Amino acid sequence: MLSIENLTVRRGDVTAVDGVTLDVGAGEFVGLIGPNGAGKTTLMRAALGLLPHEGTSSLAAMPAATRARHAAWLPQTREIAWPVSVETLVRLGRTPHRSTGGPRADTKAVDAALARMELEDFRHRTATRLSGGEQARVLIARALAQEAPLLLADEPIAGLDPAHQLAAMETFAALAGEGHGVVAALHDLGLAARFCTRIVVLHRGEKHADGTPGAVLTPELLAHVFAIRAHYEQTRDGPVFQPLERLR
Amino acid sequence: MSRDAALLWLLALLVAGLFALSLLIGPAGLTLAQSLGALLRGEGAAETLVMREIRLPRAALAVLVGAALGLSGAALQGYLRNPLAEPGLIGVSGSAALGAVLAIQTGLAAAFALALPLAALTGAVLAVLALLGLAGPRGGGFTLILAGIAISALAGALTSLALNLSPNPFAATEAVFWMMGSLADRSFTHVWLALPFIVLGGAAVLTLGRGLDALTLGEDAAEALGVGLARLRLVLVLGVASAVGAATAVAGAIGFVGLVVPHLLRPLVGAQPSKLLPASALGGAAMILAADIAVRLIAPERDLKLGVLTAIVGAPFFLHLIWRTRREGL
Numbered sequence: 001m002l003s004i005e006n007l008t009v010r011r012g013d014v015t016a017v018d019g020v021t022l023d024v025g026a027g028e029f030v031g032l033i034g035p036n037g038a039g040k041t042t043l044m045r046a047a048l049g050l051l052p053h054e055g056t057s058s059l060a061a062m063p064a065a066t067r068a069r070h071a072a073w074l075p076q077t078r079e080i081a082w083p084v085s086v087e088t089l090v091r092l093g094r095t096p097h098r099s100t101g102g103p104r105a106d107t108k109a110v111d112a113a114l115a116r117m118e119l120e121d122f123r124h125r126t127a128t129r130l131s132g133g134e135q136a137r138v139l140i141a142r143a144l145a146q147e148a149p150l151l152l153a154d155e156p157i158a159g160l161d162p163a164h165q166l167a168a169m170e171t172f173a174a175l176a177g178e179g180h181g182v183v184a185a186l187h188d189l190g191l192a193a194r195f196c197t198r199i200v201v202l203h204r205g206e207k208h209a210d211g212t213p214g215a216v217l218t219p220e221l222l223a224h225v226f227a228i229r230a231h232y233e234q235t236r237d238g239p240v241f242q243p244l245e246r247l248r
Numbered sequence: 249m250s251r252d253a254a255l256l257w258l259l260a261l262l263v264a265g266l267f268a269l270s271l272l273i274g275p276a277g278l279t280l281a282q283s284l285g286a287l288l289r290g291e292g293a294a295e296t297l298v299m300r301e302i303r304l305p306r307a308a309l310a311v312l313v314g315a316a317l318g319l320s321g322a323a324l325q326g327y328l329r330n331p332l333a334e335p336g337l338i339g340v341s342g343s344a345a346l347g348a349v350l351a352i353q354t355g356l357a358a359a360f361a362l363a364l365p366l367a368a369l370t371g372a373v374l375a376v377l378a379l380l381g382l383a384g385p386r387g388g389g390f391t392l393i394l395a396g397i398a399i400s401a402l403a404g405a406l407t408s409l410a411l412n413l414s415p416n417p418f419a420a421t422e423a424v425f426w427m428m429g430s431l432a433d434r435s436f437t438h439v440w441l442a443l444p445f446i447v448l449g450g451a452a453v454l455t456l457g458r459g460l461d462a463l464t465l466g467e468d469a470a471e472a473l474g475v476g477l478a479r480l481r482l483v484l485v486l487g488v489a490s491a492v493g494a495a496t497a498v499a500g501a502i503g504f505v506g507l508v509v510p511h512l513l514r515p516l517v518g519a520q521p522s523k524l525l526p527a528s529a530l531g532g533a534a535m536i537l538a539a540d541i542a543v544r545l546i547a548p549e550r551d552l553k554l555g556v557l558t559a560i561v562g563a564p565f566f567l568h569l570i571w572r573t574r575r576e577g578l
Contacts, residue, residue, distance in 0.1 A: 002541055068474030079466035081329035082519040089547040095462050142465070148472070 001026055001150050001181040002047065002071070002131060006055035009046045016042040018205040019055070024150070024183055029176035031196035031213075032185045035042050035226055038202040040185040041076060044152045047074055059150075068096035068197075072146035076154035076185075078135055083128040093145030113145035116171055133160045140168060144175075149174065151182040157191065169195040190241040193217055193232070201225055214238060223247050252523050255516055259530035263311065266537035270307040273544050274298065298378070305436045311533040313431070316446045316491035318532020319525060321506025322505065323453045324514075326460035327484055327515075328389045328520030333567075335492045335506040338379055338392065339399030340372045340486065344496035346403045347371025349423040350409050363499035364426075365441050372493025375399050379485060385478060388467050392481065412499045429500035429555025431540050442494040449490030450529065451560045452483050457522025464521065504553045504562025505535050 002024040017039045024030055025112055032040050046053040046213040048071060049060030059071050072093070080089065086142060113179040114120050117137045122130065127138055137157055149173070155167045165188070172182045173195045186192045192199060193213040201209040201216060202223045209216045214234070222228050232242045276298045286295035288302065310420035314340040316539070320366055321333040327333075335341060342428035351357040351367035407427075408443055414420040459480045471477050495502075509531040539561070543552040 045468070050471055052470060064471075064476060065474045068472065071472075071484060073469060073472035075466060075468045075472075077468070079329075079464075079469070081466070082514075082521065084464060084519045088518060088520055089464065092462055092465060092473070095458060095475070137400045139465070194333070 003057070003058040004043075004047050004182070005057075005138075007043065007046055007057055009042050009051055010054075015205055017046060018201075020205075020207045021134040022200060022207065022210070024181045026149070026179045026181055027176050027197070029173050029182045029195060029197045029200045030184070031188060031192035031199045032202065033187070033192055033199060034202035034208075038204040040089045040202055041154050041199055042071070042187065042205075043202065044183065045152060048152065065096060068146070068148075070148055071077040071150040071152060072143040072148040074139060074151070074153040074156055076158075078132070078139055080127050080135060080139075083126045086119060086122045086125050086127050086130075086141075087114070089127045089138055090119075090145050093142040093147075096146065096148075109147050113141040116144055118140040118167065123156070127192075133164060136160055137164060137168070138169070140171075144171075148183045151183070153182070154184050155187065156190065157184075165191060171198075189217065189230070189243070192240045193239045212231075217241065250289055252517060256526055256530065259527060259534060262534045263537065266541065267307050267311060270537050270541050271299065271303050272309060272543055274303055275544075275548055290504035292425055293363060299437050301435060305434055305439050306431050306540070307537065308436075308439050309431050309434050309442065309498060310370055310536045311448045311504055312442055313495040313502065314505060314536030315500065315529040316450060316495040316531035316532070317532070318509040318528040318535070319450050320492050321532070322510040322521070322524045322528035323456060323460065323488060324506075326524065327456075327481070328393065329463060329466075330508070331511060331573075333393075334504075335488060335502070336400065336503065338396035338401060338488065339375045340379075340489045340492050341496045341501050342376030342400040342403035342407070343371040343402055344368040344493050345371070345501050346407045346410070348426055348500070349373075349407050350499070352426060353410050353414055353416070353419050355419075355437055359576075361435075365438065368497035369445070369493055370487055371403070372496065375403065375491040376493075379462035379489075380482070383481075388477070389481075394483070401413075411444040425553065426500050427501040427555075429558075430543075430551075430553045431499055431536075432551060434498060438498040442498045445490045445494030449487040449494070453491070454525055454529075456480055456487075457486060457525055460521035467554075474556065482543045499531040500553075500555055501533055502536070502558055504558050504566065505539075508565050509564050511565075532553050572574055 004020060004022040007017055007020045020043055034040055045051045047057045047059055053247055059067050062070060072095050090110050100153060114123060117140055118138060140156055144205050160168060172184060176182050188200045196213060199213050199216040200207060208225055209221055217232055227247045228243050229245050229247055230241060232241045259319055276449045282295050283299055285291035287299040290296045317335055324333040324337060325331055347370050347574040348364050356367060357364040366389055377400055389521055411420050424431045459475040462473045462475045469478060480570060511572050512526045513527045513531050514524055517527055539557050544553055544555050
């Protein structure tokens with residue numbers, strides 16, 4: 001679904017992403033984790049072809065219109081420039097489907113996305129007058145309305161309340177269950193451990209680890225990459241992860 | 249009929265009504281019957297001359313210039329995602345004015361009828377080339393604003409220099425009055441000069457609706473939605489420059505219309521940039537027609553300049569805008 005090979009992004013003298021190779025298949029929900037500045041955003045933007053890069057990415061190789069039908073991108077900056085209605089904003093996700101499907105398919109996709117993010121009651125509200133967390137959910141709905149097989153999301157759950165964080169992660173996991181591919185940059189390692197099928201750790205621009213949450217979130221890796229100690233345990237309620245203290 | 253279509257029809261009716269009104273007002277003091285007879289059937293030599301060679305081109309230019317300014321303002325605001333953007337921002341109007349002032353100062357303007365507007369158009373073309381050179385083939389809205397401001401400042405300084413060193417006070421006065429903007433004493437040659445540039449530029453800008461809508465989500469998201477930002481910016485700059493350059497060339501600098509009209513209409517189209525484009529074109533035409541009627545009614549003897557009136561009405565509106573923006577804490 002996404003195939004990145006030896007991807008490198010230089011910004012001046014700094015190598016922001018250094019030779020990352022990554023394949024994401026259908027049904028995978030990949031949590032992309034790493035400290036601030038590890039290169040998570042840069043990796044995703046370069047994979048989409050939005051940044052000059054070395055190496056190859058299957059998405060960047062596509063023509064822009066084809067890529068837009070193949071992958072949806074949810075940037076970290078939550079920009080809503082004009083006071084449009086929630087429905088109008090979510091409908092922007094249909095931009096790549098200009099010549100296919102027609103208005104009925106567009107309306108169906110918008111309705112489904114609004115329902116999935118529990119935003120039906122917000123349909124006619126003005127998007128810019130919603131709270132930050134509500135706007136974030138509207139923008140996720142926009143990406144869902146794109147109905148692309150692959151979703152790349154940059155910190156999609158930052159700023160949401162606990163219930164909506166869980167709801168958004170459930171949505172992404174459900175998308176993966178339906179055969180989509182999802183890649184999300186995350187800082188909440190606990191939610192990543194619970195919902196992601198796979199975790200990729202970026203450290204100083206390089207891929208440091210890649211595997212199931214249980215295999216990746218070892219005390220050694222947490223100490224080395226994040227400089228923290230954490231409690232991580234498999235319980236009857238699923239994995240529980242709690243950061244405990246910083247290591248110096 | 250949808251709400252959006254109804255709004256466009258309403259604006260079109262307003263333009264048609266003001267166009268008719270504009271034809272009926274003037275110092276010649278013709279009656280309604282005389283005006284219509286002269287315009288449609290050519291009754292009376294003097295009346296026909298007034299209607300067909302003076303009032304008709306004046307009203308037609310008001311529509312063209314207003315549509316160019318309203319549409320360009322809406323498109324630039326959409327692209328830059330900033331409600332304070334206006335057509336003069338990219339430096340085209342300032343450079344067109346410089347071309348016109350140079351034509352007046354050098355006496356070129358007196359050489360043949362279209363010398364002045366052609367010199368203004370040349371200024372606009374040079375400004376676009378400089379703008380595209382400065383802002384580069386890629387890069388976002390920010391570099392475009394910076395390049396536009398630099399070009400505007402340079403054109404303004406050179407215009408001042410030309411006036412400053414003017415050997416002829418009459419030419420300087422003429423240049424200053426020209427820059428105030430007016431539609432008085434224009435002929436059909438002006439209409440035919442401006443028409444192709446405004447129609448082609450406007451048509452190019454009108455194709456950008458979907459891309460401008462996607463830009464509501466920011467440049468990154470829009471590009472990921474398949475919008476080619478580099479191409480969009482090129483078409484936008486060329487279209488706006490063509491329309492605004494031609495409008496400035498025939499009418500002088502007319503401010504605030506491109507700023508105010510999109511603002512007034514934005515709430516009526518649900519703030520969607522693509523829907524704002526045609527509405528602002530019609531709204532701009534209506535506003536210039538109304539302002540041009542007003543200058544003839546307010547001071548029929550004094551040749552009140554159109555650009556002065558739009559600025560006097562527009563500036564307080566601008567202050568209101570700042571006040572409201574501050575109150576909303578944006």
